[in-house]
Amino acid sequence: MRLKNLLLELFFPSFCLHCQKLGYLLCENCYHGLEFYFLQNKLEEITPHFETAYLDQLQIIARFNFTLQKLVKALKYKNSKNVAPFLAKMLWRHLLIPEADLITFVPLHPRKLKLRGYNQCQEIALELAKLSNIPAKNLLEKKINNQAQAQIKNQAERLERMANLFAVREKYQNFVKEKKIILLDDILTTGATLNAASQALKKAGAKKVFGLIIGSKME
Ligand SMILES: [Zn+2]
Known part of the structure; x- marks a missing residue:
């Protein structure tokens, strides 16, 4: 080795x-120079922002500081796919990977996916699958574009749109029932995206959803 x-x-x-x-x-x-959080469950820090929290646990590697930003951006914009194994190893080393049946990730809008050519979170998920022996599956799809989201002024409408932002893909509808699922995303801002993706998994019958994040922008 x-x-x-x-x-x-x-x-x-x-x-x-x-x-x-x-x-x-x-x-x-x-x-x-990375600011690690050291195995804290960060769920309570995001739950006050939501009417309902659909996550069962939330672990974050570190604060999204300038150093971590360099890593995540390299994977996102420079097609540096060698960064994915590195970030997966960081998840593996710094977090307590929950006992789960599946690993999945927050999907990109199809247009964005086509533009970038890959989903950076999928790359990390596939690497984490190799380390943990938990299979990674592309369970979710994104329904609408986030940009349209920003133009909605009405709070109720925004919540409604957020709730329907993600869905479990047709072929996995029965597959996720009663499953314990790791949900991966690279950056956490408010947790709204992660909660919405988790909501879609729970709606399809997932038993537990454990959020894993590389970097957090929260204070
Ligand atoms: Zn250096």
């Missing part, structure tokens, strides 16, 4: 995404 890693690095040397030092995607020094 070590030899394989060494060979990989010889052929694909990487630079620290934060300080450009040759070696790892994030050098040891910059790694220490």
Whole structure:
């Protein structure tokens, strides 16, 4: 394993995404610049924002600071797919991966997916599946575009639209019943997206939904 890693690095040397030092995607020094939350259940911090919380647990690796932002953005915009295994290893090392039947992720709008060519959260989910032996499935689909969402002024209408933002894909409708599911997303802002995605899973009969997040923008 070590030899394989060494060979990989010889052929694909990487630079620290934060300080450009040759070696790892994030050098040891910059790694220490991450602000870890250390295994806290962060669910209570987001529940006051919602009428109903559809999550059963929420774990977040760290604050979405400048260093973590570099990693997430590299995966999102620069097609740096080698970042996905790195972020999955961070989830594996820093969080307590719940005992679950499935791993899924917050989907992108089909138009955005076509534009980017991949869903960065799916890339991380697939890597986490390899580490945890829990299968990753593309369970959810996004119904409407977020941009339209921003133009809705009325609070009730906004909540209504949010509740219908995601749905379990037709072919998985029966599959998710009674399942314990890990729901992955890269960045948490208010938790509204994660809660809406979780709501869709619960509506289809999921038993438990455990949210896993890379970085949080919450104070
Ligand atoms: Zn560095």
